Amino acid sequence: MNNQTDIDIVVRYLEDPENELLKQQLNEWIQQDPGHLDIFLDMKAMWQGDPLPAPSAFDTAGKWEELSTRLDKAAVPAVTAPASTRVIKMNRRYWWAAAAVLVIAGTWTLMGPGGYKTFATAQTQDSLRLPDGSMLYLNANTSVRYARSFGKDNRIVKIDKGEAFFDVKPNETLPFIVNAPEVEVQVLGTAFNVKAANTGVKVFVQSGKVSAAYRGTEKKVILTPDMEASLKLHGSTIDTHVHKKNNNILAWKTRTLTFDEAPLNEVAEALEDFYHVQVHISNPQLADQKLLATFPNMALDEVLDIMRKTLRINITHKNDLVDIY
Known part of the structure; x- marks a missing residue:
């Protein structure tokens, strides 16, 4: 691939994801080794904005030495950690690459601001399994996050923008809550869709029962299968509609x-x-x-x-x- 390094292939794609040649090069690289997909996904997550926290207790110098060796093999300028400091001067492109290697080594966790794990999609859809076993399906241009304590003392997911479908694992002792702009949706175990648009939030229930409410108020509605609630931003009324089975919401x-x-x-x-x-x-x-x-x-x-x-x-x-x- 024109002597590009493995890391450079991923970074170039992340900088220009619509470039067909870069897509092809990335796909060929992923096919070479099953582990390449994990590296790509971790680098993609960080590229979309998940910051790195302070490192946990592990052999930092040793990991930097290991990283330098790997970068040397990939024909990337070597990076070493000075003995007296942990400040590493690196080109921005290769800083992301270095972080990805440390993540693969299992020594760092990706947490967003306030201890949240953030997931975001661009022009494609994606899905993930939450720590409690619930499934989350993200539409394109969607951003969600949940706390590091999710599944232990809370089951709260924040949807900042976009649209997501939730297939919730039942747990009567720990309600599942979705926070959208100005709106809170609470369930015990069900399947439902939340769409956060510029004008408001729409909640559609496929199965089970949920409550949709303006956060901080007593104004709420109970939704059962095939029901949809529309809650406008800065509003106080909730409009509901019962859809036919063959609707196109999902x-x-x-x-x-x-x-x-x-x-x-x-x-x-x-x-x-x-x-x-x-x-x-x-x-x-x-x-x-x-x-x-x-x-x-x-x-x-x-x-x-x-x-x-x-x-x-x-x-x-x-x-x-x-x-x-």
């Missing part, structure tokens, strides 16, 4: 859009949310048009082409704008 997770005689305005909203585009219906006479179709993980243009032929309507798609007329 389409981002299932990767399937399903429309059962859905009106065109509802279809437009689902397309906007799923494909992150703006859909405009410029012909008001199309409001009564209804769509019966299922789109399993299909490209937007394929979906639009089927809609065009099925409903016999005109559709144009340019950049992030879709016009139906």
